Amino acid sequence: MACKVEDSTDFDDQFLTCPVCMLHFQDPKVLPCLHTFCKKCLEEWATKQQPLECPTCRTQVSLPDQGVNGLRTNFYVNKLLDFATAKKGTEPGVPCQVCEGGQGEAKSWCTDCAVLLCESCTTMHHKIPGTRDHELVSQEVMKANEGVDRFQRKRHCHKHKNQELVFYCESCNALVCTACTVIDHRPGKKHNPAEIATVAQKKKETLQELLQGIDPRLKEIQQSIDEVDKKMSKLIPSKDAATTQAKAYFRQLVDLLQNREKEILGQIDEQCRVDGKALQTKKEAIEFELAGLTSAQTFCQQAVEHGSDVHILEVGNQVQTRVETLLAKQLDLESNWSEFQFVENTVVATFEGRAKILGGLKTDVDVSKCKVVIKPPVQGFRCFAELTTMDKSGSMCFTNSKAVKATLQRPYSEYTWDTKNIQAQVQMKSGGVWEISYVPKFTGKHWLEVKVNNQQVAGSPFRVNVQSRDIPVLTIGKEGSGVGELKQPLGVTVDEDGNIAVVDQGNKRVQIFDADNGQSLKCFPADKNKLFGIVADSNGNVVVTSMGPNLHGVKCYSKEGELLNTLKPDCIKHLLGVAVLKDGRMVVADKQQKSCLLLQPDGSLIREIGKGQLQEPWFIAVDESRELFFVTDFAAHKVFVYDLEGEFKFSFSEKGQDEGQFQGPSGITLDRAGNVIVVNWDDGRMQVFGPDGSFIRTVVTVNGGAPYGIVLTPDGYIAVACFMRHCVEMYRYC
Template identity: 30%
Template sequence: MAAASSIADDFDDEFLTCALCLDLYEDPKLLPCFHTLCKRCVEGFANISGGRGFQCPLCRANVKLPCPVQLGGVDKLPSNFYVNKMLDFRRLKLSKLSHVQCQMCKSGARALAVCGDCTLMLCNNCVGVHRNTPALQGHAIITLGDLENPAMRSQYARQIYCPRHPGQRTTFYCEPCATLVCRDCTVDEHRPGQKHDPREVEKVAPKYRASVEGLMKKTEEVVSKINQKVANLDKELTATAENCEQVEKEVQQHYKKLRSKLKQEEQRMIIKIQKTNKDRKEELIHEKKEMEKELEDTNEGLAFCQNILDRDNKTELLSLRQQMEERLKHFASRQTGNRSFIGHAEVTFKPSSLYQVSGGSLSVSTGFTIEINVQEPAVESLPCSVSVTVTTNNADLTGGKVAPQIEVTSPQGKTTLIQTTAHTSPPLAAGKGQTSRVSRVWGAEWRPQQSGKHTLGVCMGGKKDLCSLTVDVCSNNPILSFGQRGSQQGQFDRPIDVAVRGDRLYVADTWNQRVQVFDLIGKFCHSFPTDDPEGLAVQTDGTIVVKSGKEVKKFSPSGKLLHKFPLGEYCAYPYGLTVQRDGRVVVADPDKHSIFLFEADGTLVKQVGGQGEGEGQFNEPCFVCVHKEDNIIVADKLNHRVQAFDRNLNYKHKFGQYGSQPQDMFGPHGVSADSRGNIVLANRGDNSDVGGIEHGRKLQVFRPDGTWVSTISSDGDKLNLPHGVAVTEDGHVFVSDTGDHCIRKYRYM
């Protein structure tokens, strides 16, 4: 039985007919392949096959029963909720055409309703009894008049009752056992503990709905790949037919000149061509049918799951959850690849001299196939591997002389060309008289710069679109986000800066007048008080350096004050700071548009800056960091650029400009550098109250020389007001968001 697309008003008999016995379903059972058969049909097939399993007669999928038929194995298969519901509707509709008697009171009165709990046809009096009897008031009843109301039809559903406790609905779901249970079960066989965790159906169903939806998305990607392969097979069929038709014409023209001598040879050649066409056609049609069958099975499975989700019957969802997940995982795990047949099998004709009776020779070249694959999943701003495999019998094609290129087309239609490098050595040429198919693999690194559907096409030897693959790039959303506005442990009030040292994350919780310390998965460790912490850095020995009000304070790892020195003599509004390896402290002052360098004891070494756009001038710099060689990196906020200085504050170079492109800057704020020299920058964006990259709120990654690498937009969890950033050695970055009073963690390398 194929899945129905919607509730049919006429309750189609064909839909409610078992495909095996051709009668209306009796106790319909749902198989793991989503096909439905009568219980007695399933038992018959299982008994013939030994009692423990059988092949579905509709799709040949293997069905394994939970236990032998004799022990109730067929009874343990789930019933088809929807078919039972439609059968009830059909019975109720037929009562309008014939005198169907009430099955409850045996009074002979005409039945005008059906009860989904009792599974009985009811007269009006018995409907009233149901609704006025406390023990029956919760039963699902639909009347003949309700059949005309789609809303009432959707609310009606048969209920599942506990086999151990008669009369008890299964309103709980035990997750470890993957079983629907009743209230009484939760206090005996499924009492909460190490092996059992019963939860209310209403609370647990949304989690498994999300799981099914995720698996459906992966399965839909398989469907897309199958469709692409079917399209390539259609192209191959057309190309083969056109090629053979053209060559047949060449043969006919040639043999017209040799008609008197070569009539017999002409016919032999044509027969050979037609046989080539026939053989190749049969091969392609067979493969196409296999793909179409696979596509049909997959689409049926998706349609069935979608119907379950559309009906939103939580009991039905949980009853079928395991079966649906196993089937969808089976679909999603199919390896279809994305093989191309553009280099089709080509027939060529080489005529001989008109004076030779043989007339010519016919050769068939097998062409080449191309396959492109992308390491899943593809995520915005992160590198992923792309491989191109070429299989051919032409040694030159795989010998390194012709390397494929990959043309990437973004969702907006912008194209980028990626060069590939050989991953395997050139194959040895076949010996004399030998023919062999050889393969070679090329690879490339692709770093998608935005989310959405991208098309990857293979170009080679002057030919384009030899093979293509559609890849849905995910947004680079945070892998961790924690904190909310408040004053409790793990809560924040406008956190301005962050720092990382080893396995600890330090947060300047500014308006809560404290520094909080966490591990790298967001678990609270401890905190210590200090006035107005804004800038924050940690020395290699674990000393925590904080810009606290108009002072620089140094604390031990446990939060004990060790030393402090004043800034008021030099700075108007000190903000961010960083520390060099020898203990010297660098402070940014956005009011004075300057950067200050102090000795570890607070002695001023140098001041650079002043408001302006020239080299070494600034416009409200807020954050600084030190590079791996103690070079000083300054986020020059309102000049929308970054300036680099050596360890003694001598100007070196600058990069960046204002704009709306991914590589452009918009109010660069927090800045941090990793041990490889990469610079990670947080852009504050415009002054609107709306977050997201469309308002300039984004993270950027640059090489030490200022070459733009990537931009993180975080579409799924938009940045609101990003401030400080701190990188880890495993390619992650923490961002303090003062607008959302939280800390987010992203992968950037």
């Protein structure tokens, strides 16, 4: 469904086409993200991936226990498909779908059976007892494009097949028929069936209020899109101008290098010429001396070997003087020349590094204003930091992916030879926000260097201390009553802003901490009695349970700490854990009654669950996609699983110290895949179980802290309220 329908008679074929098979919808099913697909298409899609993702928006979907069949049917699309079929029936020659044209052309449409009928079959339809009350739409009405709202298939009870669904049981959140109100949903303490029209009108009013808020938001978004379009129109001219400037700049650099090359080559040629001339002169001088000495040698040798005594006496003195003079002469036989070489004043490797900073892309990013938030790193896990690029005014701004670089540096250690830096991966999350990820191999001190346009951002390199998985990456609070201090914390949850909200029982208050650095953000008094459970609802409010001699109730606070509501119905006796559904209903654990209670948003009882099975229920986690909730039973050393109708589904584990066994299970939470995470109060083991209760792994052992509540943060850490250590410890989960 990609097309918006302005009114019930204005729709196109695309609106009725499944985005997967590209055919008209067959049994259309709606995902929680409100995208519609054929039932068969979703079933095939679900076999290809787990967990299931919406084929359109990629939102992860946890299917109910019934699988795709348990998803809601898009009855509006069905109505439009029926209308399209009926409209086609107004065309000449369309056969009756009952007698297959044996009695004539289609003349009417049965809204109950969703078939076209000829005139004869229409008459018979009115006579048969089972169909005489069916609503028929005539050919004239269909031709006039009227009565599209009458093309609504009537819903019948799955238990009483001949009964139409005409009531809505608010306690069970279910459509029921008249027979159901007499048998299974009789009005009383546990059930309150009301006419569909009455309940639907209230829901329409609620949705209408939501619709009123959509148009201003759509206008705001459209204005933003228009602004983006304006900037996009400048994108290509900006690229062309920057490209021209870059090419001119690097041409100049190339020209400089080429000119320098010519200059150096010229120096080499000149040096070769000068040295050659000097060596030639030297050679000639030596050759002259050589010639004189050789001539004297020849003359002297001839006189000695062939001269007569008279001849020897006549020239002997002259020869002697000449030879002695030549031999005594000081000759410079050294050339005084050494081989010349080219010298790399700047080595290529160094220049390569410097070349990387030649030129750059000037954006609005001011590295002194950029912000980096580092998530606590754990050895062997993919760890994250978040960079926000800012301009001079401190506003978020864009830059390109190649401009952002990050490197994890590990100082040299004598205990390891592996000192290689890790090039971190950088990925844009949104305009101006970058996710930096890396996987450290070792524990200990590291440095994370973050650069934008080859400039260090403010504070870089950042010191990061990589912990092992058994050590908390962050400890929030310490014993005391001051700001940021805790005393006997019990329940813990994550609010809508991703912060950690803690039941500070000893100080009778709720305190909220920054999940990234553990800094206290705010605190507010909650109750004079003992506090226990805490959860954030879908509206961003904080719901707290308290127990004491005069009050065992539920209080709802705004995120600013303002008390909004106090619920103290007679049905509750001794509350512990609490979970809130998206529609405002609550599931609470009642220790005294040894059961769980499903309550309306006003605190009235819908039903009691687990009576006779539970011994000491503590904490609760809800999987709304499967309409199940999980409760830890401290005394039975088990986790019990029920559906929201109150039916027991299964339980898992037993008492023991082995893997998959419990020693006083306390806190419980779920991950995105529906896996169940449970911590033992007695021995501190935090274990993970599959959606069916099968043991998967042990996450960590929380030693000596008496862990109570736990919660999984959106970025993959588990916060544990440590009662005895007066703190909240955070461990890496995924």
